[in-house]
Amino acid sequence: MKILELDFEAGWRGGERQTFLSMQQFRAAGHEVHILCRSGGKMAERARADGFVVHAYANVAGVLAFLALHGSGYDVLHPQTGHMLSWAVLTRMFHRRPVVYSRRVAFALRGTFTRYKYHHVDQVVAISQACADSVRALGVTDIEIIPSAVLPVRPDTARTDALAAQLGVAGRRVVATTSALTADKDPLMLVDAVAALHARRNDFVFVHFGAGNMAEVVKERVIEQGLERVFLFAGYQQNVEALFGLFDVFVMSSREEGLGSSVLDAFSARVPVASTDAGGLKELLADGRGLLSPVGDSAGLAAHVDTLLDASSQVVGMVERAYEYVGRVHSVEAMANGYLRLFERLVQRRKAPH
Template identity: 80%
Template sequence: MKILELDFEAGWRGGERQTFLSMQQFRAAGHEVEILCRAGGKMAERAHAAGFVVHPCNNVLGVLAFLAIHGESYDILHPQTGHMLSWAVLSRPFHRRPVVYSRRVAFALKGWFTRYKYQRVDQVVAISQACADSVRALGVDDIEIIPSAVLPVLPDASRCKALADTLGIGGRRVVATTSALSEDKDPLLLVEAIASLRQRRNDFVFVHFGTGDMTDVVKTRIKELGLEQVFLLGGYQQQVEALFGLFDVFVMSSREEGLGSSVLDAFSARVPVASTDAGGLKELLADERGLLSAVGDARGLAAHIDTLLEGSPQVLAMAERAYEYVVRVHSVETMANSYLRLFERLLRRAPA
């Protein structure tokens, strides 16, 4: 097959990593894979470095022109973002190729055009039931669930030690998250939770890896609560999963979450997880694979972090269950093979 991936994000978050993992696995299976993406973005940079054919575009007109002129030369168009889905659907009279959209977020969908484009895609794939439910609300019921995947996490001991020295962790327990400093991730809830945890114990440090438009707001709140020595901002870290060997507890504070691929990294590294119950997170942490608190409940989240830091036999068993689950359900091979079987079914029923 000749597959065109479509991702127009400028940065690099969980969705982009999933796109890239899919591309690598599709190529390894013997298929021809190219990507249409934002010029100058992280995806263009990484895909080019990995030897993929990259079609960079500066704007929507460039994307529409490429799809109208070249789209019919592909067997499958696989948009991975909402904007790319819109443009793949709008250009369909020209390319007439099957369109498979991967829905990775669970927020509510609305508007006539949103309904229009979802009803004209050949197949919607959701990474969790929460993501699927958001699409079903539009009256689209044919949704395939293909969960996100992670590579096995291999901690880098030298990087972990260097970072610990740089941040001045000094032997304290490490609680951490890897997420954008953005409203949907609710980083201010994390600040409040760490302030609450600080009232319970003083043997830990919290490190937030990530950047975003709420950075200044978070810094201000950290200072207001006097947490400068406890709540550290680690910024963006390339291949941040290699640092999971430094973590004693992993935390997610999201208000909305399609699934939570960084939680899968924590599972793979056998790091116990405390999380809000937003979207797909409650699916991941079901069956005693982690501890869930309600969205917005800072005290509840703090209590769960406190429990996990105790490292009891029950906590160790929880981390082991999570590890076994991620190996069984969320391997890259499982995800890619599910997509390839889907692509092949669509091509068999497509008109010649």
């Protein structure tokens, strides 16, 4: 098959990593894979470096023109973001190819056009039940669940040691998160949780990996709470999962979360996880794979991190259950095979005589 992936994000977050892993797996299975993306963005840069054919445009007009003129040259169009879904649906009369959309977020969907585009896509794929439920609210019932995937975490000891020295965390426990500094991740609640944990114990530092439009507001809250020596900012780090060997506990404070691929990295790296129960996170941490507290509950989150830092036999069992689960359910092979079976079914349906 000839597959066109579509992702118009400028930065690099969990969804972009999933797009890239999909591309690599589809190519490894013998299919031709191109990417339609934003010029100057991280996806264009990394896809070119990995040898993919990249079609990059700076604006909507370029994307629409490409889909109208060249979309018919592909067997399947696979938009990975909401904007790309809109544009793939709007140009259907020209390309007339199956459109498969990967829904990776769980926030509520609203609007007449939103309803239209979800009812005019060939297949919606959700990465969790929480994501699927947000689409079912529009009256779309045919939704396939294909969970996100992660590669086994391979620690980079030299890089980890260098970062530990840079941050000055030697001899202290490290609690950390990898998330954008944006409202959906609730970083202000996270600062409050770290303050509550610091009131319980002083043998740890918290390290935040990520960037976003709330960076300055969050730093102000850290100063207000007197946490300048406790709450550290490491910024965006490429291949951050290689640094998970530094972590004693991994934390998610999200208000909304489609699934939480960084939690899967923590599972793979055998790092215990404390999280809110937002969206797909409660699915990941079910069955004793982590500790869940309600969205917005900073005290509850702090208490759970405190428990995990004690590294009891209960925590060891939790970590092993999570490690087994991620290898069984969230392998890149399982994810890619799920999509390829779906693509082949849609291609055969299109080619069948009517």
